[in-house]
Amino acid sequence: MRGWWKDLTDLVLPAECGGCGRPRTALCPECRAALSGAVPRRVEPVPEPLGLPAVHAAARYEDQVRAMLLAHKERGALALGAPLGAALARAVLAGPGAAAASGGTPVLLVPVPSARRAVRARGHDPVRRIALAAAGELRRRGVPARVIGALRQRRPVADQAGLDFQQRQRNLAGALAVVPGAGGLLAAGAVVLVDDVMTTGASLAEAARAVRAVRYAGGADGVGGPGQGPGGSGAGGPGGGAVSGVYERTGRERGREPRDGEAERGAVRTAVRAGVQAAEGAGAAGAAVVAASPDAFEKCRN
Template identity: 50%
Template sequence: MGGAAWSALTDLVLPRTCAGCGLPGPSLCRRCAALLARPHLATPRRFPEGFPPTVAAGAYDGAVRPAVLAFKERGRAELARPLGTALALAVAAVLAAVPGPPRQVLLVPVPSSAAALRERGRDHVRELAGRAVRELRAAGLPAAEARLLRRRGRVRDSAELSAGQRRANLAGTFALAPGAGAVEGRLVLVDDVVTSGATLTEAGSVLAALAGPGGPPVLAAVVAATPRQRRTGSADRLSGPRRSD
């Protein structure tokens, strides 16, 4: 059975609801999707030294949070399209701050841990990156995905760690992928969510070696960024526990 037919059959048996607000309808309704069309600079509470310039498509709050978690942790793979479109918007926004004409743009997904890949059975960040590349190409931007990073070693779950502890926990976690060498074009790290900035900072410091001395800085783009003062209440009850790679 083809993917479209399977999706249609699934809709008959399990009617779709919006992953953000829970109302019947598309996987992400217009109102919730609009929350991911607000590109802004990500501002972690305490900027780690070396944190790359990062744009988020929306705030990791309200209806956005359960939507991201539904895609990441609960198998709602169809959300790759709207969330990938949001990621493409964030990439375009961070590139707009760079002077000069557009050139090759390489989206570098932050690699998930081996444990997370086993648990989810998929690489959700690569799915987002692939969708974002298609959206950017459709808009006329020469974009491609580049798997330039790999993870090494094991790290603790960082959900309950402070910003400083997260950075120490991730030290030495990332390395250049085998065969990665000097690249032409703009490097943009991509991930689903930025919280403390520790992951993007650590990954960006490794990736910067490919740009060479005096090369353009590594940029970053994410679907959503945790706001400085996050609201509590109904959103937390809807989204459940937070899990971090």
């Protein structure tokens, strides 16, 4: 009810800019430029969770862009869905969807799911709304694209706000699964995981794990669970998955931390990513977000 009523009132009543609050406009030219003027880039959070696919973001999560995303998500500024979707489409084309678009392969946008209670409280699903707008923008550009609601939460999770990196990883570990019957849909194109914001990367890493799990299980009808992989190891292997850089730690690795600090952890990530990409083959996709934390841009500034 709230969604269509808000859509109607946005059309007939004066609005304010979602980025700066300027009256009588949903998005002023300055804030629109802040969202659309930046060049989408590869981003990596610090620290980077194992299993995080290659992520591209359209803008930094700060100032007007942060205000726009919060206005859309928390205050029901639904008119912002279109410009936010256009920004997400640019991020898709900058990275994970580029090869698919050039080869005519369908691009399958898979939103990171929100908790049902959050959707009810907000009156809409902001990530799905942005994804649908992005798919429309991609189709207008001649790229075959659609949104696949393939993921669901398999257990309750706590609100991520205020949680640090380790807490978010524990909160989300094994929390997502591919819905029954969606595995076959995911095989029909290049899967691009999408979200509105990336901070620690924990949500995208968990989404990637769930998609890869069902792919490795060969599960057009199965529901992916933690650690599924060839032979049940979860360690990787040829499976035809479309999400790059997805990795499940083995039992031995889960039981210890690298002894040599960040240098060794970086080497592990590099080797893991190279091995998984080789196993999954060329044309693997990744993830795209509207905005990412400024620190994630700094790591990839070169």
